[in-house]
Amino acid sequence: MLGVFRSFVSITLLVAMKGLFVEAVFSDEAYHIDWQRSNIGPYQCVLPASVAENNDQLLILSTFGNGTMLSWLNKTNGELLERLPLGYPVSDAMIENNKVFLKLDNGSINVVDSMNGFSLDYSPMEFSSSCNPDLSAVRFEDGKVKIMDGDSDLQIFSIDMPQDFKGIRYLQSNEENAFDIMFSTVTGNYSFTSVTDLTSTQTWTRDESLANVRACTYVSPADPNLAQMFLELTQEGSMNLLEAYQFRVKQTLDRLKNYLLERKFSVGAIVKEFLEDEDEATSKEKDVSFGLLKYLIVATETGKIAALDVRDGRQLWYYETGLRDIIKIEALRSDTEIVVFTKSGPSLVFDVTKIEEKPFLVADTNMAPAESVEKISEEGAFLFKGPDGKRFLLQSPLNPITQDIHLLDHNSEELSAFVYQNEAITETWKIKAGEQEEIVAFSSRGEEHVANLGIVLGNRTVLYKYLYPHLAAYATKSEQNVLTVRIIDTISGELLYTAFHDDEVDFNFPINLVFGEHWCVYTYFSTKPVPEQKIAVIELYESLVANERTSEPSVEVDALENTQKPQVVQKAYLYPEVIKNIGLTKTKLGITTKSIILELENGQVTILPKFILSARRVEESQLSADDKKEFMVMPYVSAIPINDQAILTHNRILLTGPDSLLLSIPTDLESTTLVCDLGHDLFCTRVFPSSQFDKLSPSFEKGKLMATVIGLLLICFFLRPLVDTRKLKLKWLVKD
Missing domain, CATH: 1.20.58 (Methane Monooxygenase Hydroxylase; Chain G, domain 1)
Incomplete structure (x- = not known):
């Protein structure tokens, strides 16, 4: 005792x-569940940031979007210190007295401070490029870069060339027997070496090969426990209720017995395991079980395909395809294959069954050139649109399409609907924009889970959502700077609702549009009455009278004979920052509160809960006692402030370029979705739109x-x- x-x-x-x-941590686990890969891109020119002897920075000129970007690197370790997009292209550069003379394509010259990028006034002078290093004393022999003495032509130093050596981007002699040299490789790496007294003192390498992502997808690793679970469920299916109960109890006792045997029935070992932090293998196993471990497959503008661990951005493998016009990459066959499509025609199929190992090429085919490729079924069917406007369907012979599929395509001038029937694609209707109009944004309602058929009001009555699945919205601009948003039936082409905005919309700013369950959200920038960013929402309901429902749950409606029309509520808000791109959070079952992902022009990514963007918000004086009881109800306020706690990037600044991709990946935890913003930079994090209601936090x-x-x-x-x-x-x- x-x-x-x-x-x-x-x-x-x-x-x-x-x-x-x-150990106390932030509730959102900042910097533990997110990561950023800050890229410079292909180096156009490498300069010393200062002519001073104690200079410890390099100034890099690289392409960013349609212009040039200045970047400053710590010469001692390769750390990125600062980046400054210029907004205009630069063809050459010269540095002198801490001033950088930037030569533009038209021959004009801008001058900036080499340490901070501030614009300077200058007097015209003769331009001499500083971007081409003097290689007169350099020899390339026997897999080495040899530095020769200028007088005796004898070797004074040598450095091994990388296997995929491309060239020397920078060579600067500081003093006798001391110099800095930077190599570039075919695969996008830049290696820097500093030599003092003919001895290498500092060496580092930066990988710039993942800049400018053009297409992406993701795959999920196989859970080893699923096979055993399916086997047990299959066995239970052939038993009666009592036998199934006994079988499940026996399996549970066997697991408990094995658990205790592994720990030799030691209470101390069990308690110690419970209290100590998880090791890497255990953490990975849990992430696989919860669906938190995904592998992001990205394709860059240079044709590189790489697999990244979405948890930390670690690169597992890469494959150089040499294809510089990749437009689509998709995962197929239960995430065991990925297929790559290009504009020029070549397509590749890779086997990624062993996702953590470099894949092998399964097929290399040459198809007809395509302007766009769209995946239209989970079985691997793709719709191709050629440069001549013709369309054709590519489908797997093992899973042929047996039912009619309605398709919708658009460009800047028109919307076109098609039906795939009897192995042929037939056009059904077409809507052309007005003579002075241009389509600037489009979004269709996605196939997603709907958890609630209606909104429960404060008096316990229900307002039923209009959940007709064949909906789309598109926005047009006119020469009079009027923005028009239309909602249409994608099967019949019928116009259901139109919204006009004639407050002098500035179309130099992005127009974004996304379609959710029974609503669409769009953003635009207008100049009247004052220049401001605006975000608007349109909500569709079966009826605006509570408990009034026009649809029959047990009746399947023919889309061509649909007579049920929505009733619409619309509202607009002001936002304090320019919105560059928007997306929607996605979860496994659609129970979690929907949120809008906002990529801002200032380089931040934030989320905005959908209930804040409610079209039913009214002034506080108009709210009744029952209205105030409604879940998350709030009075209408014209301006929506930025919530600091909702900024996913924290104090990071993203440079994603003009063609960024916003991606939301559901996990097996309903509370959690993975959000990635891919472009020039790469950023991923975990988002909990309704908090972590199904998982204890690490600080528990x-x-x-x-x-x-x-x-x-x-x-x-x-x-x-x-x-x-x-x-x-x-x-x-x-x-x-």
């Missing part, structure tokens, strides 16, 4: 001490919980004899 008591006391003290030293104080449980057990252990004694005395009528 005394030994048992000592064991309990020891465990209690151990747990209590563990509970006292709980399990040590204190364990100490409480053990303390209660100890109290019961000591109180039980006292209670038994008291009961005995009561029976014998013995007074205390």
Whole structure:
């Protein structure tokens, strides 16, 4: 008995001490669940940032979008210090006295400070390029770069050339027997070496090969526990209720027995495992089970395909295709294959069954050139649109399409609808933009789970959503700077709703549009009455009268004969930052509150819950007592502020370029989605739109919980004899 008591006391003290030293973390786990890959891109020119002898920075000129970007690197370790997009292209550069003379394509010259990029006034002078290093004393022999003495032509230093050596981007002699040299490789790496007294003192390498992502997809690793679960469920399916219950109890007891055997029935080992931090293997196993481990497959503008761990951005493998016009990459066959399509025609198929290893090429085919490729079924069917406007369907012979598929395509001038029927694509209708109009944005309603058919009001009545699946919205601009947003039926082409904005819309700013369950959200920048970013929402309902439903749950409606029209509510808001791109969060079952992902022009990414963008918000004076009881109801305020806690990038600044991709990846945890913003830079994080209601946070104080449980057990252990004694005395009528 005394030994048992000592064991309990020891465990209690151990747990209590563990509970006292709980490490505090931010509730959103900032910088633990997100990562950023900041890229410079292909180097056009490498210069010393200063002519001073103690200069420890390099100035890099690279292409960013349609212009040039200045970047400053720490010469000692390759750390990126600052980046500055110029907004105009530069063809050459010269540095002199801490001034950089930038030569533009038209021959004019701009001058900036080499340490901060500030514009400077200058007097015209003769231009001499500083971008081409002097290689007169360099020899390339026997796989080495040899530095020769200019007088005797003897070798004074040599450096091994990388296997995929491309050229020397920078060579600067600081003093006698001291110089800096930078190599570039075919695969996009840049290696810097600093030599002092003919001895290499500093060496680092930067990988710029993942800049400018053009297409992406993701694959999920196979969960080894799923096969066993499916086997057990299959066996239970052939049993009656009692046998299935007994079978499940037996399986659970077997797992418990194996668990205890692995730990040799040691209470200390079990408690220690419970309290100590998870190792990498255990953490990975849990991430696979929860669907938090995904592998991001990206294709860059140079034709590189790479697999990245979405948890930390670690590159697992890469494949150089040499294809510089990749427009689509998709995962097929339960994430065991990926297919790559290009504009010029070549397409590749890779086997990624062993996703953590470099894939092997399964097929290399040459198809007809295509302007666009769209995946239209999970079985691997793709719709191709050629440069001549012709369309054809590519489908797997193992899973041929047997039902009619309605397709919708658009360009800047028209919308075109097609139906795939009897192995042929037939045009059904076409809508052309007006003579002075141009289509600037388009979005169709996606196939997603809908958790609720309506919105529960404060008085417990229901406002039913208009969940007709064949909907799309498109926005047009006119010469009079009028923005028009239209919602249409994609099967019949019928116009359901039109919204006009004639507040002098500035179409030099992005126009974004996204379609959700029963609503669409769009953004635009207008100059009246004052220049401001605006974000608007259109919501569709079966009826605006509570508990009034026009659809029949048990009746399947023919899309060509649909007579049910929505009733519409619309609202607009002001936003304090220019919105560059928008997307929607996606979860496995669609239960979690929807949020809008906003990529801002200032380089930040934030989320905005959909209930804030409600079209039903009214002034506070118009809210009744029942209205105020509605979930997340709030009065209408014209301006929506930026919530600092909702900024996903924290204090990071993203440079994604003009063609960024916003991606939301569902996980097996309904509360969690993975959000990635890919372009010039790469950024990924985890987002919890409705908080982590199905998972304990890492900061959960399990040590204190364990100490409480053990303390209660100890109290019961000591109180039980006292209670038994008291009961005995009561029976014998013995007074205390």
